[in-house]
Structures are given as structure tokens and as C-alpha cells.
Amino acid sequence: MSARPNPTTALSRAAGNGSAARHPQARTARLLFLLALVVVAALSSVVWWSIRGTGSNSPAAQTGTQQSPSRTADDNGGDSARPPVLRAGAFNYHGLAPLQTDQRCDKVSYGKVRAWLAKEPCQEVVRGLFSVRDGDARAAVSVVVVTMPSPEQAEELKSMTDTDGTGNIADLVTDGTVSLPDVPKVAGGEYASSVDGPRVTIVEAAFFADTQNNALLDEIATQALQLGPQMISGR
Numbered sequence: 001m002s003a004r005p006n007p008t009t010a011l012s013r014a015a016g017n018g019s020a021a022r023h024p025q026a027r028t029a030r031l032l033f034l035l036a037l038v039v040v041a042a043l044s045s046v047v048w049w050s051i052r053g054t055g056s057n058s059p060a061a062q063t064g065t066q067q068s069p070s071r072t073a074d075d076n077g078g079d080s081a082r083p084p085v086l087r088a089g090a091f092n093y094h095g096l097a098p099l100q101t102d103q104r105c106d107k108v109s110y111g112k113v114r115a116w117l118a119k120e121p122c123q124e125v126v127r128g129l130f131s132v133r134d135g136d137a138r139a140a141v142s143v144v145v146v147t148m149p150s151p152e153q154a155e156e157l158k159s160m161t162d163t164d165g166t167g168n169i170a171d172l173v174t175d176g177t178v179s180l181p182d183v184p185k186v187a188g189g190e191y192a193s194s195v196d197g198p199r200v201t202i203v204e205a206a207f208f209a210d211t212q213n214n215a216l217l218d219e220i221a222t223q224a225l226q227l228g229p230q231m232i233s234g235r
Contacts, residue, residue: 084128086230089223093130093141097178099231100127105146108175111167113160120156123147123198126231129172129186132220137211139220142171142186144202145228151197158195161202171204184208192221194228201228 083095105122106114130141146169148154160166172178174187189206205221207213 084231084234086130086227086234088226088230089219091132091134091220091223093132093143093224093227096129096131096140096180096183097172099234100172100177101125102127105169109167109169110174111165113157113167113169116157116160120148120153122157123149125169127169127172128227128231129178129183130224130227131208132205134216134220137213137216138208139205139211139217140173140183140186140208141203141205141220141224142173143224143227143231144169144171145231146200146202147232148198148200151195154195154198154200158193158200158202161200162193168204169202182208190214190217190221192218192225194225196228199228199232201225 083098085095086093100108102108102125103123105125106117108125108127109117124147126145128143130143132139132141146154146157148157161168168187171186173183173185184206186204186206189204192203194201203221203224205217205224207217
């Protein structure tokens with residue numbers, strides 16, 4: 001008679017066989033899980049480095065400062081780091097150079113005006129050079145805004161600059177700040193000036209090329225007198 005198998009031993013073997021049968025599936029599941037973790041980690045690393053790289057290449061990140069919003073032609077004044085675009089009357093005045101600000105007016109003057117300003121120092125001078133188009137006509141326009149300590153000194157300065165042969169505050173072409181081959185000399189061109197309290201605005205303008213239209217140039221120069229407040233606020 002053959003021996004009957006022990007039920008306990010049979011059950012143990014069955015359990016062992018079942019575990020062995022299921023083991024490859026469990027191992028595959030673990031491998032898939034680990035592979036998923038590796039993929040997630042890799043994607044996270046790519047995203048992190050992408051964000052980090054973008055930030056470090058931006059001008060604000062390189063300088064450690066936040067960038068200011070860009071100015072447009074509708075802003076009053078111009079960014080001191082670049083030529084402004086201002087508007088007065090019917091004309092747009094496109095800066096040919098950044099605005100120049102000085103506290104020593106005599107250093108940027110000539111003639112009798114220079115000597116007078118050495119004895120009667122200004123508080124500030126802001127100088128700009130602009131290009132204006134009207135149809136086929138194009139003009140270069142110098143605008144100088146001088147702030148004196150008092151309205152009386154401003155009136156005296158205006159009276160002196162309005163007089164021929166007394167000198168003036170140098171425009172940016174005369175002093176060599178702007179050196180472009182086609183920009184005309186504005187000194188001795190169309191002239192306009194105004195005084196508002198302690199502030200004097202002086203404008204000189206000349207056409208590019210061979211344009212001849214005295215009435216238009218006079219209008220461009222006269223309208224440019226309105227640019228003073230915009231230049232002061234945008235310096």
C-alpha cells in the first residue's frame with residue numbers, strides 16, 4: 001500500500017508553487033514602478049534646469065535688479081538710458097541721443113553766457129537733440145532746459161541768450177555729443193525760447209538736406225518749447 005501524502009505538506013508545497021508562480025509578476029511590477037520614478041525624477045530635473053537657466057540668462061537676473069517697464073511714445077519723458085520719443089503739438093520728436101543732464105551749466109556753455117553762468121550757477125541743465133518728420137521734410141531740433149535758482153535769474157539768462165553774439169548753452173551737435181554724418185548744425189538756425197518761473201527753455205532747429213520751409217521750421221521750433229516738462233520728468 002502506498003503512503004498517503006501528508007495534507008499539511010501538500011498545502012505547503014501548493015503555497016510554495018503559487019508564490020513561485022506569482023513572483024515574476026511582482027518583480028515586473030516593482031521594476032515598472034522604479035522605472036516610473038526614474039522618469040518622473042528625470043522630467044523634474046529637466047524642468048528645474050530649464051527654469052533656472054531662463055532666469056539666469058535674463059537681464060534682471062544678471063544684474064540682480066528688476067527691469068522697469070519699457071517706455072513708449074506716450075510716456076512723458078524718455079528713459080535716460082536711451083533716446084526718448086516725445087510729442088508736442090502736431091509733431092513727434094524722436095531723440096537722436098539720450099538726454100544729457102548737468103549741474104554745471106557753465107561747463108556746457110560758450111561766449112558771454114558761459115562767463116555769466118560761472119558767476120550765476122544754475123541748478124540743472126537738461127539737453128536733448130531730436131529729429132522731426134513732416135511729410136518729406138525732416139528737421140533736427142535741439143532743446144535745452146535750464147533751471148535757475150530764481151525766476152529773476154531765469155529772465156536774465158533768457159534775455160542774454162536771445163541777444164546775438166552773446167553765446168548760448170551748447171547743443172549736442174556743437175559740443176560733439178552727437179556725431180552723425182547727416183545731422184545739420186542747429187546753432188544759428190531757427191530759434192525760440194521761453195521762460196516759466198525759474199526755468200528757461202531754448203530751442204534751435206535746422207532742416208536736413210535741402211529742405212526750405214521757414215514757416216514749418218518755425219512751427220516745429222515753437223512747438224518744441226512744450227517739451228521742457230517732459231524732458232525734466234524723463235531725465
